Amino acid sequence: MTEPIRVVVTGAAGQIAYSLVYSVCKGDIFGPNQPIVLLLLDITPMMGVLQGVVMELQDCAIPLVKDIVATDDPNVAFKDVDAAFMVGAMPRKDGMERKDLLKANVRIFKAQGQAIDKFAKKSVKVIVVGNPANTNACILSKYAPSIPKENFSCMTRLDQNRAQAQISLKLGVTSDKIKNVIIWGNHSSTQYPDVAHATVEIQGKVVPVADAIKDDNYLKNEFIKTVQQRGAEVIKARKLSSAMSAAKAAGDHMHDWFAGTQGDNWVSMGVISDGSYGVKAGLMFSYPVRIKNRNYSIVQGLSLSEFAQQKLDLTAAELDEELQAALAECAD
Numbered sequence: 001m002t003e004p005i006r007v008v009v010t011g012a013a014g015q016i017a018y019s020l021v022y023s024v025c026k027g028d029i030f031g032p033n034q035p036i037v038l039l040l041l042d043i044t045p046m047m048g049v050l051q052g053v054v055m056e057l058q059d060c061a062i063p064l065v066k067d068i069v070a071t072d073d074p075n076v077a078f079k080d081v082d083a084a085f086m087v088g089a090m091p092r093k094d095g096m097e098r099k100d101l102l103k104a105n106v107r108i109f110k111a112q113g114q115a116i117d118k119f120a121k122k123s124v125k126v127i128v129v130g131n132p133a134n135t136n137a138c139i140l141s142k143y144a145p146s147i148p149k150e151n152f153s154c155m156t157r158l159d160q161n162r163a164q165a166q167i168s169l170k171l172g173v174t175s176d177k178i179k180n181v182i183i184w185g186n187h188s189s190t191q192y193p194d195v196a197h198a199t200v201e202i203q204g205k206v207v208p209v210a211d212a213i214k215d216d217n218y219l220k221n222e223f224i225k226t227v228q229q230r231g232a233e234v235i236k237a238r239k240l241s242s243a244m245s246a247a248k249a250a251g252d253h254m255h256d257w258f259a260g261t262q263g264d265n266w267v268s269m270g271v272i273s274d275g276s277y278g279v280k281a282g283l284m285f286s287y288p289v290r291i292k293n294r295n296y297s298i299v300q301g302l303s304l305s306e307f308a309q310q311k312l313d314l315t316a317a318e319l320d321e322e323l324q325a326a327l328a329e330c331a332d
């Protein structure tokens, strides 16, 4: 019998978690044979709502779930965890940029970093979803110095999925036929969705996406803007930020981290920069990565056009600025 793994979801009474916890419990992420102990963290005023989520999870009657712990105490929530979904943070409203959330959210990640440092397994794999996700992940890692920096990541998989979806709609193929789209940089409106190395399978033949689309102007303008602004468009329409698609992307990210990427294909993840592609080391930057045995490596040697290089520089500069502001906020 496989030992259960301990999985924490923060912001567990919120809207992303409502979709995510079901996916975790039913085996979509860690596999259909992996038992789970689920730890759910939220703030004290949300404990009543969280009890409702627990009741619903119990009523799902999923055999993989060995225990559910709902708590407002980070020291309990992070105890011996193998995987952490860091969702708990304020979402933005219409008209805001994600970095406007920095003041409200970054201290949450300082405090939770300290708790992870003390209580989580040293091998824990952490994904930050709460915005501004890249910078929050940097702060989380800074305050959990006993855990390798490579164990912290932030989510840009939603942007990758959005980019694949746009190409799939344009070409009339299903999104699984599109491989190796890249999201570079910040999960913000400066991110660079890049299809220069992406391929698509059309009627059994694999061709570069650019050759299939045959519209450089679209790829350099409308496509990039649509992906960059998709979160804001969802907020405008729903009056709430994306939740179902965010939960799906968080699951995809953690699934691939545990199960590995397929063949030579890559996925995009925000990870600590080691200086690859000229990005300042120490920033949490979204790169293409391949994953094996739960370790990722940044894909090296991809050619960058002048246009692409400018986009990378812009998003890296924004991340640097955000990080300085976050460090100042956490200073006392």
Ligand SMILES: NC(=O)c1ccc[n+]([C@@H]2O[C@H](COP(=O)([O-])OP(=O)(O)OC[C@H]3O[C@@H](n4cnc5c(N)ncnc54)[C@H](O)[C@@H]3O)[C@@H](O)[C@H]2O)c1
Residues within 6 Å of the ligand: 010, 011, 012, 013, 014, 015, 016, 017, 041, 042, 043, 046, 087, 088, 089, 090, 091, 092, 108, 128, 129, 130, 131, 132, 133, 155, 156, 158, 159, 187, 241, 242, 243, 246
């Ligand atoms: N990276 C991405 O692609 C992406 C996508 C969608 C949303 N997000 C972000 O995810 C975050 C959550 O979004 P949501 O729609 O679920 O928001 P939500 O408001 O529905 O839920 C957030 C939950 O976090 C809880 N929370 C607040 N402070 C906490 C703390 N200190 N500890 C534990 N829980 C705490 C709140 O009580 C609430 O229940 C937001 O910051 C949002 O902007 C990121």
Ligand SMILES: O=C(O)C[C@H](O)C(=O)O
Residues within 6 Å of the ligand: 091, 092, 098, 131, 158, 230, 231, 232, 234, 235, 241, 242, 246
């Ligand atoms: O856009 C937001 O604020 C929520 C999230 O980051 C998204 O991309 O949907």
